[in-house]
Amino acid sequence: MRVLIWLARAFLFFTLFAFALNNQQTVTVNWFFSYAWQAPMVIVVLAAFALGAIFGLLAMTPSWWRHRRRARQLGQAVQQARPAAAAAASHAPVPDVTAVRDGL
Numbered sequence: 001m002r003v004l005i006w007l008a009r010a011f012l013f014f015t016l017f018a019f020a021l022n023n024q025q026t027v028t029v030n031w032f033f034s035y036a037w038q039a040p041m042v043i044v045v046l047a048a049f050a051l052g053a054i055f056g057l058l059a060m061t062p063s064w065w066r067h068r069r070r071a072r073q074l075g076q077a078v079q080q081a082r083p084a085a086a087a088a089a090s091h092a093p094v095p096d097v098t099a100v101r102d103g104l
Helices: 002-022 041-091
Strands: 026-030 036-040
C-alpha cells in the first residue's frame, strides 16, 4: 500500500511539473486604473489557487472557533458530570447483560 501511495504522489508531481513546463507563456493580468501585471501563466494560476485557499481558510475560521468553543464547553460539562454519575452508579443495581441478545 505504501508503494501505491508513493506512486500516486509521483504521478501527481510529474503531472503538475508537466503542467508548469507547458504553461510558461507570459500572460498579462489587467487590474484597475490601467495597472497590468505580467508573469508566467503557471505563476498566475498558482497565485489564484493560493489566494482562493487563503480566502477559504479565513471564511471557515469563525465557524471553526465556534465549534471548538462548543466542544470545550461540552467537555467541561462531561468532566463535571462524571463524579456525580459515578456516585449514582455505585448505588444503582448492575443490569444482567447475559439476558441481552443482539438478535443472532
